[in-house]
Amino acid sequence: MMKKIAASTIAQKVRDLCIEANCILSSDVLQALERAEKEEESQIGREIISQLIDNARIAREEMLPLCQDTGVAVFFVEMGTGVFIEGDLIEAINEGVRKGYTEGYLRKSIVSDPLNRVNTGDNTPAIVHVDIVPGDELKIFFLPKGGGSENMSGIKMLTPAAGKEGVIDFVVQKVKEAGSNPCPPIVVGVGIGGTFEKAAILAKKALLRPLGMRNPRPDLASLEEEILTRINNLGIGPQGFGGRITALAVNILTHPCHITALPVAVNIECHAHRHKEIVL
């Protein structure tokens, strides 16, 4: 027996998801900021983090977006094999984005063509990644991704000889180059392995893991800690004014890869790290 879900239900849920994720900072990020405020050594750094916490309170109370860049609407969908969608999944998501961004007074930041650059006026189309998984649930993860931090991201096709050290150096190098641009303290998504495109998708997907939760594989958990320490030794600090807390977390995802290859992708995310999921 298939579980039936109407496209109109998906559109309505996505509408609400867009508004809530953009106005209500999730508790994992808020807690990470509160912890960072205690740990930050620089006075101006502490003051900035305190303003970010204030900003989150105002946004929540007044349902104002945390940041004016309400992002490109990125979705990761996990669709159970036992789910039957009555209608078009992608169109339903786009309809939800259209409604959410219009009715929620969110900014429309998408141009229809990268070269001709005319605003589509409703923040569509969304970027949607779909995985088919066992079960009868439809999980929708939403990540409104800001442009300033996205622009600081990068990928490198390392060779196996570069090893763990090569990966660490590349990630730290990208964060160093980004400096004050991506609104530190940042969150760093890292994809290691797969292919050119797989590594980039993994780096973004890694951002979905709640802050404060380490990789279940002990060696990767320790690699996350090691990279975070290296990043925080850069001294960039909150907003790049100098300080201890340059990143709140490093999240890694890995995938098997070719014998010749060691792809590594870094997706940089600002402190206004908006992510939310729903299960239908």
Place this chain on the structure above:
Amino acid sequence: MSEWIKLKTPLSKKDVSTLRAGDRVLLSGKVYTARDAAHKRLVELIQSGGKLPFDLEGQVIYYVGPTPPPPGKVIGSAGPTTSYRMDPYAPVLMEKGMRGMIGKGSRSDYVKDAMKKFGCVYFAAVGGAGALLSKRIKASKVVAYEDLGPEAVRELDVEDFPVIVINDIYGSDLYEEGIKKYQKS
């Protein structure tokens, strides 16, 4: 940390000459918004000898594309966007009298050189604090390029809008100085 310095826009040459990297400033008066697409049009207009939609003399340009105002508010969330994207255009606007820029993130060396040459400062506002910063904006109206939507040029009335001087007209850079203090090898 320095005490807050209160300044009114438009800025005079003297205002700008007193500011140093790291100074914290509360700006009041009018500021104009412009980001990528509006900068492209403004500079094309200058290069073709056209008349600008507002007088740039002494003005401050705020790199922001706000969210639409919800009912009962003058503006939505309105924090700074990353500034380096405006680098190719900034020196042309400085030559036309622009005396301040508000954004976030570091600038190219040629922009810093132009700031020294023309007497213009670069301020940062706190990126990602758009809801908080919107409280310091008292009025907003579109003055040019309405077709650009969030990228239209708006005239904002700001009151005690909090910024920090990143680059002064003497060549100092708060980002470079801040990092030096905290980096560990």
